[in-house]
Amino acid sequence: xxxxxxKVDGEKCLACGGCISVCPQDAISMxxxxxxxxxxxxxxxAICIRTxxxxxxxxxxx
Amino acid sequence: xxxDVVVVGSGPAGSVTARFAAEKGAKVLILERRxxxxxxxxxxxxxxxxxxxxxxxxxxxxxxxxxxxxxxYAPDGxxxxxxxxxxxxxxxxxxxxxxxxxxxxxxxxxxxxxxxxKTEATELLMDNxxxxxxxxxQFDEEFEIEADIVVGADGVESKVGQWAGINTVLKPNxxxxxxxxxxxxxxxxxxxxxFYIGKKIAPGGYVWIFPKGKGIFNVGIGILAxxxxxxxxxxxxxxxxxxxxxxxKGEPIRLLAGAAPVAKPVETVKDNLILVGDAARHVDxxxxxxxxxxxxxxxxxxxxxxxxxEQQMFDEETLSAYETGWKxxxxxxxxxxxxxxxxxxxxxxxxxxxxxxxxxxxxxxEFSTLSxxxxxxxxxxxxxxxLKPLLKVSKESKEE
Numbered sequence: 001x002x003x004x005x006x007k008v009d010g011e012k013c014l015a016c017g018g019c020i021s022v023c024p025q026d027a028i029s030m031x032x033x034x035x036x037x038x039x040x041x042x043x044x045x046a047i048c049i050r051t052x053x054x055x056x057x058x059x060x061x062x
Numbered sequence: 063x064x065x066d067v068v069v070v071g072s073g074p075a076g077s078v079t080a081r082f083a084a085e086k087g088a089k090v091l092i093l094e095r096r097x098x099x100x101x102x103x104x105x106x107x108x109x110x111x112x113x114x115x116x117x118x119x120x121x122x123x124x125x126x127x128x129x130x131x132x133x134x135y136a137p138d139g140x141x142x143x144x145x146x147x148x149x150x151x152x153x154x155x156x157x158x159x160x161x162x163x164x165x166x167x168x169x170x171x172x173x174x175x176x177x178x179x180k181t182e183a184t185e186l187l188m189d190n191x192x193x194x195x196x197x198x199x200q201f202d203e204e205f206e207i208e209a210d211i212v213v214g215a216d217g218v219e220s221k222v223g224q225w226a227g228i229n230t231v232l233k234p235n236x237x238x239x240x241x242x243x244x245x246x247x248x249x250x251x252x253x254x255x256x257f258y259i260g261k262k263i264a265p266g267g268y269v270w271i272f273p274k275g276k277g278i279f280n281v282g283i284g285i286l287a288x289x290x291x292x293x294x295x296x297x298x299x300x301x302x303x304x305x306x307x308x309x310x311k312g313e314p315i316r317l318l319a320g321a322a323p324v325a326k327p328v329e330t331v332k333d334n335l336i337l338v339g340d341a342a343r344h345v346d347x348x349x350x351x352x353x354x355x356x357x358x359x360x361x362x363x364x365x366x367x368x369x370x371x372e373q374q375m376f377d378e379e380t381l382s383a384y385e386t387g388w389k390x391x392x393x394x395x396x397x398x399x400x401x402x403x404x405x406x407x408x409x410x411x412x413x414x415x416x417x418x419x420x421x422x423x424x425x426x427x428e429f430s431t432l433s434x435x436x437x438x439x440x441x442x443x444x445x446x447x448x449l450k451p452l453l454k455v456s457k458e459s460k461e462e
Contacts, residue, residue: 014317015102015319016239016318016320017218018237018319018321020219021218021230021231033096051234052293053285053293053320053321054296055293057292
């Protein structure tokens with residue numbers, strides 16, 4: 001089982017872009033007005049999870 | 063499809079850049095991925111009244127209210143007032159950001175810029191390692207837009223900068239993560255904007271209360287991402303409102319999130335490319351405010367681009383007039399304020415309380431660094447050590 005990767009809850013995301021700006025892997029993009037994580041690029045650093053002001057990002061093991 | 067300039071993003075920096083480039087005769091296209099300029103608002107509705115002198119906005123519809131000054135509350139509740147005379151840049155307008163952004167976009171259109179909605183730049187269009195425009199997606203359609211100059215006005219996310227090889231990734235201690243409510247039916251008399259600081263209230267940032275008139279308030283929080291946990295900004299803001307005797311009686315009509323870079327500016331020019339506004343990290347690292355710098359920088363960028371189009375020269379050297387220009391206009395202030403931000407972050411709540419206690423009766427009219435330091439240190443001598451780094455920064459920035 002791998003490390004948990006970031007996953008955005010599209011219902012909670014308010015599209016501020018904070019997570020995108022701090023992602024060291026450029027693994028997050030805005031997609032249809034919500035942040036979207038490209039799982040292949042995610043290195044499980046959890047910076048985006050801690051940054052999200054509304055708690056819309058969590059770790060999920062794939 | 064070929065333009066002289068394609069501007070990615072219709073926020074304040076993008077629209078102002080587009081306007082001044084178009085006024086110089088450039089054929090400009092603005093791309094906006096959203097369905098409405100300025101919507102959703104992404105935090106921040108305060109701006110200095112010095113924009114009055116710039117003549118970039120017409121009418122008054124974008125103004126919600128004028129603020130007479132600022133009140134800053136230390137962790138223990140001690141209040142320091144910055145009056146109109148002293149607050150200087152802090153005195154300003156509370157604006158309706160959606161209308162504000164739309165007015166700037168209108169000015170760009172009036173100057174001849176074209177605007178495309180629901181059109182997202184997906185990557186740079188390259189030819190032999192040279193930037194030739196952008197690839198875009200509009201609804202389900204994908205196509206290419208050629209341009210001699212691409213302007214990255216894509217905000218804190220700054221993908222355009224990344225595509226061009228500029229490292230715009232922010233360290234968590236260089237980002238303020240924010241949420242704000244618009245509260246209505248609040249019975250709270252306030253002609254000032256209020257700021258609340260302290261580790262428990264807003265670690266590495268502050269809570270603000272901006273009056274918008276008619277019992278409507280913009281109440282928000284920014285905390286440093288490196289001190290944040292998942293969802294912490296919203297929880298702290300909810301706590302703050304719940305503990306405020308008047309605000310808690312209000313009802314929200316809007317909730318939104320934002321992110322403000324509080325970083326050193328990045329490289330803003332490459333061959334055929336310019337970054338402006340938040341994408342260029344043109345934000346005051348102390349306040350997190352980036353509207354005035356977006357407007358000021360955007361104008362310089364637009365004028366530089368106008369000249370480049372006239373000369374048909376789009377190389378880094380030609381465009382570097384923009385970088386020289388913004389560095390002259392506000393580069394030194396951003397660098398100095400970054401250093402001050404780093405020092406202030408080291409202050410614990412006790413130090414902030416002592417500072418506020420020393421400043422609360424200080425007559426700001428006779429402001430000078432020396433008299434200020436005297437006032438501070440006379441009351442709390444231990445502050446001298448804490449303030450030393452600040453004095454050093456102040457001295458160095460004067461000598462520059």
